Amino acid sequence: MVAKIKSGKSLIGALNYNERKVSHGKAKLIAAVRYSKDMDKLYFHDKLLRLTDLAARNERTKTNTVHISLNFPNGERLPDDRLQHITQDYMNGIGFDGQPYLVYRHEDAGHPHIHIVTTNIKPDGERISLHYLGQNQSEKVRKEIEIRYQLIKAEGQQRQKPDLKAEIMAADYGQAETKRSITNILSYVVRTYKFTSVPELNAVLQQYRIAADQGSKDSRMYAQAGLIYWMLDDKGDKIGVPIKASSIYGKPTLKALEERFKLNATLRKPFKENLIKVLDEALKQPLTAPQLQQLLSEKGIHIILRRNDEGRLYGVTFIDRNNKAVFNGSDLGKAYSANQLATILLPEPKQHKQTQIDDWSPTATDYNKNTGNDVLDALLEVEQQDLAALNKFKKKKRKGLNL
Structure with a gap:
């Protein structure tokens, strides 16, 4: 107590x-x-x-x-x-x-x-x-x-040393009080993971459907070094009401995190060399991005590849889950940067899109079948009924004009 x-x-x-x-x-x-x-x-x-x-x-x-x-x-x-x-x-x-x-x-x-x-x-x-x-x-x-x-x-x-193997559940909006969910996850992540920037922190938090937000660079919040936390939905979009960092237990404000960044820069150093060895071993063989992600995941490493709207790879972050250490690709060396990975990763095979045919729109071959003929007859019957109604209307119009 x-x-x-x-x-x-x-x-x-x-x-x-x-x-x-x-x-x-x-x-x-x-x-x-x-x-x-x-x-x-x-x-x-x-x-x-x-x-x-x-x-x-x-x-x-x-x-x-x-x-x-x-x-x-x-x-x-x-x-x-x-x-x-x-x-x-x-x-x-x-x-x-x-x-x-x-x-x-x-x-x-x-x-x-x-x-x-x-x-x-x-x-x-x-x-x-x-x-x-x-x-x-x-x-x-x-x-x-x-x-x-x-x-x-x-x-x-x-x-008591934190149990590095003890994981927590991702946030689920609406299932628990927002502030409590964010506090629980932040407490765990800040205590156990070694990150050196807000983007690196977000790389971890987003796995738990949480995001730290400094605001846009021209915003008042960014200028005043403010920080808020959001819950995310399944698609990674912000949901609900944000919580101010200063109102959360432990006060994970930007100022407090920056002190943590300095400490983590030292604490993560012992795990850098081993991560590079794992990456070198994985990159010996030609792989697509999903294949690389799967291979590294089996070794306890989560890789986040960030692409722009055109699909160009512009950022990569590695999360060593075994040692709770986070590294940007460029921090490990030029060979592991986004630009270098973009040149060595195999292109992903294009998926052939199969044209979907609605049930009410039969193909040409269907017309040769009995079921196709039935559909065609039904359509022609409707058209014939429309023509009959139009002719009847014209006759009434002629009578009205005494023609």
Whole structure:
């Protein structure tokens, strides 16, 4: 369990944040401690007034808002009643045992977590000191709770090496909350893959139907180094509403990723030579692009070939799935660039398009068959009926003119 404590000057701001999540179906209130009404009967005004009434008893203290999040690792799905007990023990342990507080369970990130909103002003107007609260009381209580409730220890999570073989499922729009799906995939990819640019990151993300978007080069978002993430459909087209990088757990913003690029440039170096050996072995024989992709896939290497509208190969990226390392072809050497591969790959055989004949449009040979004659007779019969109707109309017209 990881605890994060934020202090501020706006109780209504902290409450609004959580209530908006509730209204959007991304959170729910699971506890209202030391409130005079039952939780399901509390209105927004009731929730706020209980806290602001206490805050008003010490006008000298401007920092009167405490917003705490308790975060749990993926896989540790705790029921509401267990979270209520954990929250109670935590709040008592950090010295807020007499304070009213609201507990919200959030469902908008890649890991289970709760938010607690309270004030540090006691009923007698005394202020609860927040100085070193996180480093001292919070850390001590957090560790005690991990033991008491047999939770996964935060230290153990940090030391645990990621399982490079543990894959995650591609995003499926509409099957899960968009932000949670994007967060789960990003967390896995950023932690395990070694990429050195946004295009290289996208080469991996697109396998999971996710895309990082900087905007067009003349856009305001690009100029301000912004970044958003989209979900993709089966055809690779953007779908749904994009999520800002800054709002995702872990904040995979462009600035944060650029620091990761520098580190990954070093971390992927040991895998470059082996990848080149595999490619050299594969390219000894003449192959078409699909044959090369299939051969490398069997060796744990995914190759992405990018072509323009005319079909010209202009980019190539190799993803070493065994070692989670990503390389552009030119990074490996000129021999593995898109231009060079375009000269050595065999042209793909042209597929002969078979003319499709609709059921209602028989061929010439069909007319020689009984079924063909039947169709022809039916068509001629309709034409004869049209001619008869036209002649009848002309006769009526002549009579009207007394001709």
